[in-house]
Amino acid sequence: MTIKHEVPSYLTQHGIGPWGDYLEQIDRVTPYLGNLARWVETMKRPKRILVVDVPIERDDGTIAHFEGYRVQHNTSRGPGKGGVRFHQDVTLSEVMALSAWMTVKNAAVNVPYGGAKGGIRVDPKTLSQGELQRMTRRYTSEINIIIGPNKDIPAPDVNTNEQIMAWMMDTYSMNQGSTASGVVTGKPISLGGSLGRREATGRGVFVVGCEAAAKRGLNIHGAKVAVQGFGNVGGIAARLFSEAGAKVVAVQDHISTVVRSSGLDVAALQAHVNETGSVAGFKGGEEISDRAQFWAVDCDILVPAALEQQITVENASSIRAKIILEGANGPTSPAADDILHEKGVLVVPDVIANAGGVTVSYFEWVQDFSSFFWTEDEINLRLTRIMREAFTAVWQLAEEKKVSLRTAAFIVACTRVLQAREMRGLYP
Numbered sequence: 317m318t319i320k321h322e323v324p325s326y327l328t329q330h331g332i333g334p335w336g337d338y339l340e341q342i343d344r345v346t347p348y349l350g351n352l353a354r355w356v357e358t359m360k361r362p363k364r365i366l367v368v369d370v371p372i373e374r375d376d377g378t379i380a381h382f383e384g385y386r387v388q389h390n391t392s393r394g395p396g397k398g399g400v401r402f403h404q405d406v407t408l409s410e411v412m413a414l415s416a417w418m419t420v421k422n423a424a425v426n427v428p429y430g431g432a433k434g435g436i437r438v439d440p441k442t443l444s445q446g447e448l449q450r451m452t453r454r455y456t457s458e459i460n461i462i463i464g465p466n467k468d469i470p471a472p473d474v475n476t477n478e479q480i481m482a483w484m485m486d487t488y489s490m491n492q493g494s495t496a497s498g499v500v501t502g503k504p505i506s507l508g509g510s511l512g513r514r515e516a517t518g519r520g521v522f523v524v525g526c527e528a529a530a531k532r533g534l535n536i537h538g539a540k541v542a543v544q545g546f547g548n549v550g551g552i553a554a555r556l557f558s559e560a561g562a563k564v565v566a567v568q569d570h571i572s573t574v575v576r577s578s579g580l581d582v583a584a585l586q587a588h589v590n591e592t593g594s595v596a597g598f599k600g601g602e603e604i605s606d607r608a609q610f611w612a613v614d615c616d617i618l619v620p621a622a623l624e625q626q627i628t629v630e631n632a633s634s635i636r637a638k639i640i641l642e643g644a645n646g647p648t649s650p651a652a653d654d655i656l657h658e659k660g661v662l663v664v665p666d667v668i669a670n671a672g673g674v675t676v677s678y679f680e681w682v683q684d685f686s687s688f689f690w691t692e693d694e695i696n697l698r699l700t701r702i703m704r705e706a707f708t709a710v711w712q713l714a715e716e717k718k719v720s721l722r723t724a725a726f727i728v729a730c731t732r733v734l735q736a737r738e739m740r741g742l743y744p
C-alpha cells in the first residue's frame with residue numbers, strides 16, 4: 317500500500333521538505349503501516365501554537381511591540397522541549413518547523429520529551445541590556461500559561477544565552493510564587509544550570525564528527541575543518557576540533573569570512589569575537605569578501621552552525637568536504653541534500669549532530685528535580701555515550717535499510733513517537 321503524504325508548507329518552507337519521503341520510507345520499514353496515515357496527519361499539525369504581543373518601554377520612553385511565539389509540536393513522549401530564538405527573521409512558520417525538528421531530535425536521541433520551540437521577531441543587537449531584559453520578562457509572562465517544568469521547558473537557541481534563561485526562570489518563578497529552576501535549561505550554574513551545557517551542542521557535533529570520520533577512515537588529527545557560525549555551537553565545535561589536532565581552515569559569521577589554510581588559531585579568534593562581536597577584522601587569517609567562496613573552501617569536514625537553508629542548490633556542488641556535520645537546525649535544503657548524496661558526501665543530520673545540547677538540557681532538568689548535581693566529567697561521559705549510541709543506531713539502520721542517515725534518524729525517531737502515541741491511545 318502506498319500512502320501519499322502531503323507535506324504542509326511550514327515544513328517545506330523551512331527545509332523539512334522530504335518529510336513526506338521519510339514517511340514513505342517509514343511505511344516501508346516499520347510495522348505501523350496500517351496506522352501511519354492517521355499518525356501522519358497528527359505529526360503534520362503542531363499540538364499548540366501561541367502567538368503573543370510583547371510590548372516594552374524603550375529607554376527613550378517610547379513603546380515598542382514585538383511578536384513572540386511558543387509552539388508545542390508534539391508531547392506524546394513527554395513535556396515540550398526546545399530553545400527560544402531572538403532574530404529579526406523569526407516567523408511563526410519557522411518556529412512551527414523548528415518545533416517539529418525538536419520532536420524528531422528528542423526522539424532520535426531518546427530523551428523523554430516532545431518537541432517545542434519559541435522565538436521573538438527582533439534583532440536583539442538593537443536593544444539595550446535593559447530593553448532586552450524587559451522584552452524577555454514580558455515574553456515569559458505572556459507564555460507563562462503553557463510552559464513549566466512538567467509542561468514545556470525552553471532553552472537557549474540563536475541569540476539567547478544563560479542570562480536570558482535566568483530572566484525567564486525568575487519571571488516564571490515570580491508568577492508562580494516559588495522558585496522553579498526546572499522551567500528552563502541552559503541556566504547559569506549558580507541558578508541550577510548544568511556543567512557542560514554551554515559547550516554541549518558543540519561537543520556533540522565533535523563527538524559525532526569523530527564517529528563519522530572513523531567510518532570514512534579520516535583521521536581527525538590534521539583534518540581540515542570549515543565552520544559557518546561562530547556562536548555557541550560553531551565556536552565550541554571549532555575549539556574541540558582544533559584541540560584534537562584538526563586544522564580549522566575557514567570560519568564564517570554573519571558579517572565576514574576568515575580563512576587560513578594552515579589552520580586558524582581558534583582561541584585567538586574566540587578572544588577577538590568576544591571583544592568585537594564578529595570574526596571580521598581578525599588579523600590571524602585572510603578575510604575574503606565573497607561570502608559564497610566559503611562553501612568552496614578545501615576542507616574534509618564542513619560544519620554549518622548558523623541558520624537554516626544555508627547549503628543550497630547554488631553552493632552544494634562546490635562543496636569539497638567529505639563529511640558535513642549539521643550543527644545548525646535545517647542548514648541543508650532538500651534539493652541540496654540530493655546533490656550532496658550524489659556527490660557521496662556523508663551528511664550527519666541535525667537531529668543527531670546537534671542533539672548534544674538538548675541531551676545536556678535533559679541532564680540539567682533531571683539535576684534540578686533532584687537538587688543533586690553531577691561533575692563536568694560525568695556530564696561529558698554521559699553525553700558522549702548517548703551521542704555515540706544514537707549515531708551507531710542510526711548508522712546501522714541506514715546500512716540495513718539502504719537509506720541516508722537523515723532518513724534513518726527520522727525512522728528511529730518517528731517510530732518512537734508513534735509507539736508512544738500507540739501506547740497512550742492518543743489517536744486523533
Ligand SMILES: NC(=O)C1=CN([C@@H]2O[C@H](COP(=O)(O)OP(=O)(O)OC[C@H]3O[C@@H](n4cnc5c(N)ncnc54)[C@H](O)[C@@H]3O)[C@@H](O)[C@H]2O)C=CC1
Pocket residue numbers: 472473474475476517544545546547548549550568569570571621622623624643644645670671673674
Ligand atoms: N545553542 C544550542 O544549544 C543549539 C543550537 N542549535 C542550532 O545551532 C545554530 C546556531 O545556534 P547558536 O550557536 O546557539 O547561535 P548563536 O547565536 O550563539 O550563534 C550564531 C552564529 O551564527 C552566525 N550567523 C548568523 N547569521 C549568519 C549568516 N547569515 N551567515 C553566517 N553566519 C551567521 C552568527 O554570527 C553567530 O556566529 C542554530 O541553527 C540553532 O538552532 C541547535 C541545537 C542546540
Ligand SMILES: O=C(O)CCC(=O)C(=O)O
Pocket residue numbers: 397398399400421469470471472473501502645670671673674675677
Ligand atoms: O536544549 C534544549 O532544550 C533545546 C535546544 C534546541 O533548541 C535545539 O536543539 O535546537
